[in-house]
Amino acid sequence: MSTITVGARLEASRAESRAYSQARRRRYLSGLGTAVLSAAIVVWSLGPIYNMVLISLEPEGDVFTDHIWPRIPSFESFWGVLTQGHWYLEHFWHQFGNSFFIGMMVTFFALLFGSLTSFAIGRMRIRHGWLVSNAALLTYVIPASFLSIPFYRIMQNYGLANNPWSVIAALVAFATPYAIFVFQEYGRSIPIEVDESARIDGASPPQVYLRIYLPLMAPALVAVGTYALLLAWNEYLYQFLLLSSKSSMTVPVALAQFLSSDQSPWNYMMATAIIYAAPPVAIYYAFRRRMAAGLTMGGVKG
Amino acid sequence: MNGTSAVEVSRFALRRRALSRSFRGGLKGGEYTWALAFVVPYVAVFLAFVAYPVVYGLWMGSDASLYRELFADPIYQSSVVNTALYLALGVNVKMFLALLLSGFFMRPGWWMKVLLLIFVLPWAVPQISTFISIHWMLNGEWGFLNNVLYKLFHVEGPHWLNDRWTALGAVIVSHIWKWTPFWTLILLAGRMAIPLEIRDTARVDGATGLRGFVHITFPLLANLYLICTLLSTIFLLGDFNAVTFVSGGGPANQTHVLATLGIRDAFEIANPRLGVAAVMSALPMVIPLVIILMRKLRTAEVQV
Numbered sequence: 001m002s003t004i005t006v007g008a009r010l011e012a013s014r015a016e017s018r019a020y021s022q023a024r025r026r027r028y029l030s031g032l033g034t035a036v037l038s039a040a041i042v043v044w045s046l047g048p049i050y051n052m053v054l055i056s057l058e059p060e061g062d063v064f065t066d067h068i069w070p071r072i073p074s075f076e077s078f079w080g081v082l083t084q085g086h087w088y089l090e091h092f093w094h095q096f097g098n099s100f101f102i103g104m105m106v107t108f109f110a111l112l113f114g115s116l117t118s119f120a121i122g123r124m125r126i127r128h129g130w131l132v133s134n135a136a137l138l139t140y141v142i143p144a145s146f147l148s149i150p151f152y153r154i155m156q157n158y159g160l161a162n163n164p165w166s167v168i169a170a171l172v173a174f175a176t177p178y179a180i181f182v183f184q185e186y187g188r189s190i191p192i193e194v195d196e197s198a199r200i201d202g203a204s205p206p207q208v209y210l211r212i213y214l215p216l217m218a219p220a221l222v223a224v225g226t227y228a229l230l231l232a233w234n235e236y237l238y239q240f241l242l243l244s245s246k247s248s249m250t251v252p253v254a255l256a257q258f259l260s261s262d263q264s265p266w267n268y269m270m271a272t273a274i275i276y277a278a279p280p281v282a283i284y285y286a287f288r289r290r291m292a293a294g295l296t297m298g299g300v301k302g
Numbered sequence: 303m304n305g306t307s308a309v310e311v312s313r314f315a316l317r318r319r320a321l322s323r324s325f326r327g328g329l330k331g332g333e334y335t336w337a338l339a340f341v342v343p344y345v346a347v348f349l350a351f352v353a354y355p356v357v358y359g360l361w362m363g364s365d366a367s368l369y370r371e372l373f374a375d376p377i378y379q380s381s382v383v384n385t386a387l388y389l390a391l392g393v394n395v396k397m398f399l400a401l402l403l404s405g406f407f408m409r410p411g412w413w414m415k416v417l418l419l420i421f422v423l424p425w426a427v428p429q430i431s432t433f434i435s436i437h438w439m440l441n442g443e444w445g446f447l448n449n450v451l452y453k454l455f456h457v458e459g460p461h462w463l464n465d466r467w468t469a470l471g472a473v474i475v476s477h478i479w480k481w482t483p484f485w486t487l488i489l490l491a492g493r494m495a496i497p498l499e500i501r502d503t504a505r506v507d508g509a510t511g512l513r514g515f516v517h518i519t520f521p522l523l524a525n526l527y528l529i530c531t532l533l534s535t536i537f538l539l540g541d542f543n544a545v546t547f548v549s550g551g552g553p554a555n556q557t558h559v560l561a562t563l564g565i566r567d568a569f570e571i572a573n574p575r576l577g578v579a580a581v582m583s584a585l586p587m588v589i590p591l592v593i594i595l596m597r598k599l600r601t602a603e604v605q606v
Contacts, residue, residue: 034409037406038413038417041403041417041420041421042417042420044479045420045421045423045424045479045483046420046423047439047446048424048432048435048436048439048479049423049424049427049432049435050446051435051436051438051439051446052431052432052435054446055435055438066444066449066452066453067449068446068449068450068453112343113343113344113347114344116340116341116343116344117340117341117343117344119340120337120338120340120341121341124333124336124337124340126334126337126338126340126341129341132341132344132345132348133600134596134600135345135348135352135353136344136348137596137599137600138352138592138596139348139352140599141533141536141591141592141595141596141599142352142356142588142592143536143537143539143540143541143561143588144540145540145541145542145561145564145565145581146359146540146561146564146581146584146588147352147355147356147359148565149359149362149564149565149568149574149577149578149581150355150356150358150359150362150578151351151355152568152574153358153362153574154354154355154358169347169350169351170351172347172351173347173348173350173351173352176344176347180344204332204336205333205336205337205340206336209340233428234428234429234430236429236430236542236543237542237543237565241565241569252428252430255430255431255434256430256434256547259434259437259547266438269434270434270435270438273430273431273434273435274431276428276430276431277427277428277431280426280427280428281423281426281427284422284426285419285426288422
């Protein structure tokens with residue numbers, strides 16, 4: 001009798017420990033899988049960025065080497081970019097300023113036109129507002145590069161070549177649709193009664209827009225503003241086609257010019273690329289949460 | 303927003319529906335003028351910088367003889383093949399990876415949060431910087447990739463950018479590297495939006511792992527996944543930077559896609575009409591995509 005119970009108990013405890021060790025093995029394997037996948041993701045994501053840093057830290061003339069870690073790190077090339085010390089970099093800060101100016105203007109006009117349009121369509125419910133929404137949607141789904149050739153011709157005809165405003169016009173045209181979606185989407189969470197009571201109190205439409213709509217839309221304005229700024233800062237094709245003179249050129253265009261020269265100073269190029277990338281990366285990480293919300297709202301839902 | 307205000311909003315939403323009916327056409331004279339004035343700036347931008355270039359482009363590419371010249375060009379023929387491969391592999395591999403990785407990033411823990419921050423870096427760094435870096439990385443003699451291959455495995459890597467297929471492969475992989483993080487974030491948000499109760503109920507009913515994905519998660523994500531795929535198809539079709547900076551269209555103009563070929567024909571060969579024709583030859587694909595996307599995006603009830 002007792003031997004049987006002991007045997008059964010033993011059997012049960014053995015099964016239990018087997019199940020336990022199985023679960024532990026599964027957890028161990030899943031942990032191992034996570035670790036391997038994480039390592040792969042880190043290597044994959046950082047590869048080209050590590051390469052950028054590695055080359056920028058090479059002393060001049062030492063780019064043609066075969067080592068895979070910085071042997072004697074040198075900040076010479078960064079210093080060279082910051083002090084415009086290479087003949088290719090003569091106008092670096094001027095070009096940086098051009099990029100900044102274009103970014104600010106695109107942000108400002110995309111926010112202004114986008115918020116005005118979404119206010120008229122979404123809040124004031126203007127008749128045939130859906131036509132404007134559709135125009136915006138259409139712009140959003142046309143590849144911008146496909147329009148670049150006729151756009152270039154038109155700007156030539158208007159004598160706007162090498163004028164930053166031609167680039168600003170193009171980028172505002174492509175950034176505003178996204179602004180309109182996000183604002184309309186976000187505006188749905190604000191009760192229309194807020195506008196209604198202000199109107200009853202005698203506020204004119206511009207007053208409702210300025211005093212009520214814009215303050216309530218602040219989070220969406222930040223999200224879209226970040227988007228527009230990064231779009232303008234990172235854009236290349238239109239800036240390349242429309243800004244070719246040394247004084248009107250922006251940083252990405254200058255960077256690409258490096259590449260087409262026979263003796264590309266790679267350490268300077270990579271240092272320039274890192275300095276050029278620093279502001280958008282910082283802005284992205286600072287506004288990441290807000291931007292993610294905007295992206296999913298406007299980027300997909302429309 | 304906190305709980306109480308969410309309730310308030312839903313109450314408002316109910317009343318709003320009643321109100322909007324009384325609103326229809328209810329703007330008074332002065333208000334209508336204001337609304338019109340608010341819309342005019344964007345409409346002007348659209349007409350001048352989108353509609354006009356579209357019409358101008360259609361006019362530039364309206365000559366049938368252009369297409370005869372274009373179709374006879376061997377560079378154009380190889381560009382069409384490249385574009386098809388770029389689309390098929392670039393879009394689908396990227397979206398599938400994004401779908402899998404978005405599930406991976408749903409795991410709890412601080413490490414996943416840190417990993418996500420690293421993972422989005424390729425997307426956060428400007429395209430020009432990263433693509434130029436990749437271009438040099440793939441240099442046959444001094445590139446980082448071949449250095450690593452030699453140091454670690456004593457393998458002499460090929461001259462990646464000197465062969466059509468490895469160069470095209472490099473462009474496609476660069477595109478996937480650059481854009482997978484973005485779509486992963488979108489799909490991750492889509493997964494997060496699936497109510498916790500659904501996931502919990504499914505888990506209790508035994509739908510975990512692959513079964514949970516096939517029967518619960520994917521059906522709920524399918525519409526979002528489709529829209530993302532279509533959008534990414536059209537974005538990729540217009541992509542200029544990856545090809546220009548990674549392979550430069552080389553070797554010997556063998557890795558151009560329609561977007562870069564259009565720019566090459568228009569500006570390097572100085573034949574803008576031919577460039578427009580190259581781009582317009584993609585219209586049979588672009589127009590249906592645009593129509594489907596516009597319908598989808600307008601009516602989409604993707605819960606994100």
